[in-house]
Amino acid sequence: MAEFDWYLQVNLKARHLRLLVAIDTYRNLTQVAEVTHVTVPAVSKSLTELERGLGLALFSRTPQGLMPTPYGDCLIRHARSMLTVLHDARDQLKALSSGAEGKIRIGMLPASASVLLPQALSLLKQRSPSTNVTIIEGTTEALLPELWQGRLDLVVGRLPAPGTLGSFEERELLEEPVVLMTGLHHPLARKKSLAWSDLCDYAWILPPPGSLLRDPLERVLEANDVPLSSDYIETLSIHVVRAQLRVSDSIAIMAVSIASDPVQPLHVLPLSLPRLVRPVGVLWNRDRGLTPSAEQMVRCLEEAARQQSARLGDMAHA
Template sequence: MSELDWYLQINLKARHLRLLVTIDTYRNLTQVADVTHVTVPAVSKSLAELERGLGLTLFSRTAQGVLPTPYGECLIRHARSILSVLHQARDELKALSSGTEGKVHVGMLPASASVLLPHALSILKQRSPGTNVMVSEGTTSSLLPELWQGHLDLVVGRLPPPDTLGSFEEKELLEEPVMLMTGRHHPLARKKTLTWADLRSYPWILPPLGSILRDPLERALEAHEVPLTNNYIETLSIHVARAHLQVSDFIAVMSGIPANDPTHPFHVLPLSLPRLLRPTGVLWNRNRGLTPSARLMVSCLEEAAEQLTMGHEPGSGR
């Protein structure tokens, strides 16, 4: 066994990992000493002992503070991952000792999971009131790194292209067609017959540039000779889109809202779009596996998706 192997397997402690992450966060030993309630010499000594044990220089002292070397960046990345796993273990142990059944950290893509996830949460709470959930909204680019690092157990929403999955496992749950929608007061909602040309003069609520829907949507509209006007709003917020449709003559591209649902004051334009996106589903990190609570959440998502597909109200029974 080499000296490096011996130190990593025998002598490396959680306090070393916390020290690395804290130094990387602040890049200033005085601040590190303040937040850890020790002296600057004590911080320097601990770092020197760690570098000596590994036989590697982890940080460089510069005029801008202490900056990680490539060795430091490597170890810090793994330190954050290991500490995240330890925190998850702590949470599970606390849940078991307190009689609750665990906690699930779920990332939600709001534009595509705003119907499925609430129904699944309702089923979860009926099955297991002691299983608690923290939901964080975000984009694919913000949530997938959190999932990879272990800060999230699951990500629910429109599945990304297969070539971006890497170490993620996926389960398809629900086909939600993309629809063109307006408020019920919209002039197009009152037309008995509608053609693509009728859309040309109206403003749009669009997904932002770079989002997974924007490019295929633009291509589909171009195929029908519907150029986008310069009058538009860009948002991924389903709440903003719904609210604006009710008070404007905008057209929005939405999914997951039943066309005949009386609780939503929207009108679905009878124009068929091709399949622009992959189904809604759930992702997790296959290298970490799923906790019992996360497995239960996946099961509830599957049941909610099945009931939505069958037209039942999720959680109300068959």
């Protein structure tokens, strides 16, 4: 074990980490050689040297290609994490040397953060124009692994159930209700009062299965004897929802702020929904902590949430 420890601490280099990730990605030495611009014998030699130095078999040859052994799986996971840390250091050093103040990578849950996040970004850019931001839209299932692995600094949107957080730290930002909505032309938009049974004849635009809103919505509809018809579209895209509501008689469920957009207003159906989901908030990896730029972004999110909360209060009393 002394040789094993020595190799990891002294001989393991960034090129070994990149080699492991490349082999895991392509599972074929010829493809690895092509993308790394070296020869196949050179790739094979590097892998052999790494396995000999560790005294462990990292890959096994199968008809499906090179498959990681349990040792390989373990080292590949850490290799990806270490490369992410190195890339972060590179980006931060580049930013400092160019006069920029940093870079933030944010995952956004589009159906719940599409109003809050742009307001927070506007505040950030007013205060720190040289802080650069990358935004990636996705579902909770797609974004949380990226946050855990360090490829994202923050995730903004509806907070998941507390029992699923693990090593994530959360901060609640905004208690924003969700509502049922239609286009302004919809037959139900002309009615001053509604019963749940009035919804039965219309198509739906639904959040996809597994998303935070889908199961709670189905439970509410079932409790009010509203069967989901076979006529529906599933999407988390606000752009698709808006467009479809404008050209069809569908019904959708989204945050109330989306319906109040002065440029593209929608109609909120006067049916009371219970609290279906947790507040909008921000998540980060507790074990990695926050960079100064990410801390500043969290402060901007908090301020934008206070401003939006005040607007929602004004809407409620209007």
